[in-house]
Amino acid sequence: MQSYSEKVKIVRKANFPSRQLVATADLLPGDVILEEQPLLVAPHWECEQMKCSQCMLDSFVMCKKCEFFPLCIDCTNHNSYDCDFFCNTGAGAKISKNLLVENYAIYGVLKLLLLMENPTSGEQCAALSATPGAAVVDSDAWQEREVHIVNPLLQSGIAQAFKQVKVTHELLHTLCWRIDANAFEVAASDGNTLKGVYVCCAQLPHNCVPNTVVTIDEEFHLKLYASVRIRAGDIIYNSYTNPLMGTSQRQHELRLTKGIECTCARCSDPLELGTHMSSLKCQQCATGFVVCTGPIRDGKRSGEWKCTSCGATMDTAMVKELLVDVGEALLETNSELLAYESLLDKYGGRFHQNHFVLVEIKQNIAAILRAILMNPMCVPGQDLLERKLQLCEELMPLVRTVLPGISKLYGIALYEYLLSYMELAELMYEDKEAGNAALIFQEKLENARDIAAKAKEMLRFEPSNSPEGHLVSRIAMEQKRIEENLGQLNSKRNGV
Ligand SMILES: [Zn+2]
Ligand SMILES: [Zn+2]
Ligand SMILES: [Zn+2]
Ligand SMILES: [Zn+2]
Structure with missing residues (x-):
């Protein structure tokens, strides 16, 4: 394992x-x-497309033996313990053959129950059972699970089919929580995402x-x-949040999904390691930033908001109101480029340029520009390319600080930067054949060569079939384009 x-x-x-x-x-x-x-791979709770119980690709047929589990056309069998359990001589023979088909959300929990019941996998499950099970009763997620997973399982009579595992209402909710709290997003070979525990x-x-x-x-x-050099004695850490969120958002997410109260160096620093991802611009002086310096309690930083330069304070309620305003304005953009740009203009004077709400707006703009740049029918102009580069230049140092060393996110950002950088370099060169244009183009190509190499280095561990792995082959294509351009410049210089 x-x-x-x-x-x-x-x-x-x-x-x-x-x-x-x-x-x-x-x-x-x-x-x-x-x-x-x-330990197990399961579809997301809300997934309605049944997956093959053997390979997790889309399923359109049922196992002929148990008539209970879905399979794909290429797989003829699946885990024999699960299959035997539901076939006519198994412990679950009395359970409706339609239970899973009609309540597909139960798949993950049912599979986990079978793993726990199966003597050959009991030990693996013990590690999971030792993890905290802190489902918040009556939360929205709890209610959803109550209706779509816990009730159908209890009403099916399945509790009586299990001998080793005592199936109770509480256990089923705990298993739902444990699956989520221990899951990473995984991609099947058809590109669909699932949860892997x-x-x-x-x-x-x-x-x-x-x-x-x-x-x-x-x-x-x-x-x-x-991802970085780790010294003997250091603790190994993982991150379970989006690094581009602010401290209050990250804390909220961590508490909800993992039951964690984070006290890391970034969470403890009101300046978020100097990134100012939660800082506002001071409205009293021209240069200061307003930050909340109090301690974190229950996931919220309490205490007053104060300018680091002039000492002016800001009411907590006002800060909250401002964030609610932007949140509402974001919902009204209809994902339109100009609407996002005007939001940036409107709130650029209130927040530090790295504030998480501005970062979110910039990411949205970058995504729209990406779609335009990727569209083969569209020839992006200089303005658009320059805007994309500017956004990348603003976001990349942030990513570097919060994800130092080998980082997928930084690799992706570098790749996006590279694409626009190359487009723009070629465009500018085409426009100006005269003077030192060739020399400038050569310099840019050599720079692009370094960016490509760095991007590849960041993504070097990505499996070739993953989305990030595909980027690696696209970076290789860009590298070819760079070398071809450099070769042509050389030939021209040598008068070939
Ligand atoms: Zn299959
Ligand atoms: Zn079967
Ligand atoms: Zn933290
Ligand atoms: Zn100030």
């Missing part, structure tokens, strides 16, 4: 998190720390600035790499 590097050891602790992984020797960026196979990797403590990077291939094999 899993194997750890010899350069780490598991340290058990009395309090949460109950275990830590600690380096026993220096680890270099790219060193593999952990390899793990998933990786107990060892998911139990690594969280840090908003992680020192590792995770990749998962289409066989669902997970590898955890060191």
